[in-house]
Amino acid sequence: MKLSVIAIGRDRSGAEIELFERYAARLRPELSLTTFGDGVGTAAEIKRREAKAISAKLRPRDYVVALDEAGVLIDTVGLASLLDQWRLTGNDCVFVVGGAEGLDASILSRAAVTLSLSKLTFPHLLARAILAEQLYRAQSILGGHPYHRASHA
Numbered sequence: 001m002k003l004s005v006i007a008i009g010r011d012r013s014g015a016e017i018e019l020f021e022r023y024a025a026r027l028r029p030e031l032s033l034t035t036f037g038d039g040v041g042t043a044a045e046i047k048r049r050e051a052k053a054i055s056a057k058l059r060p061r062d063y064v065v066a067l068d069e070a071g072v073l074i075d076t077v078g079l080a081s082l083l084d085q086w087r088l089t090g091n092d093c094v095f096v097v098g099g100a101e102g103l104d105a106s107i108l109s110r111a112a113v114t115l116s117l118s119k120l121t122f123p124h125l126l127a128r129a130i131l132a133e134q135l136y137r138a139q140s141i142l143g144g145h146p147y148h149r150a151s152h153a
Helices: 014-025 043-057 076-087 104-112 123-141
Strands: 003-008 032-036 063-073 093-097 113-116
Touching: 003 043, 003 123, 014 032, 014 123, 032 043, 043 104, 063 104, 076 123, 093 123
Parallel strands: 003 032, 003 093, 063 093, 063 113
Antiparallel strands: none
């Protein structure tokens, strides 16, 4: 199963991109990234245009995971469990990160699952880095690697 991210907001140099790339390269297979520039216009127009660009990159068999503030909150062990389940589908897993206006309803309805990274709001470049690190951590958990240290009560 390949893992990829489709995100709104062009790549720029900086710490967030470097952090994403560091964790993306550690994943096996490596996490790929496709980006689209931020839209212009009204919020509805922006979301519609971004949805059109995102939809054009999605293949029918892709297992789509939308990241949205209204999505389900899970912990890292839960993400590892989901990742393990998604592997069984035999489909590639595509994580979709929206722009400042969020994701269009058409993308949310296309998603097999909608997750939230946090109740906090992150810049989309930072959200990508957090996602990549969490996917690496989840993959480490599944592989029995000691990278993840569960909290001790």
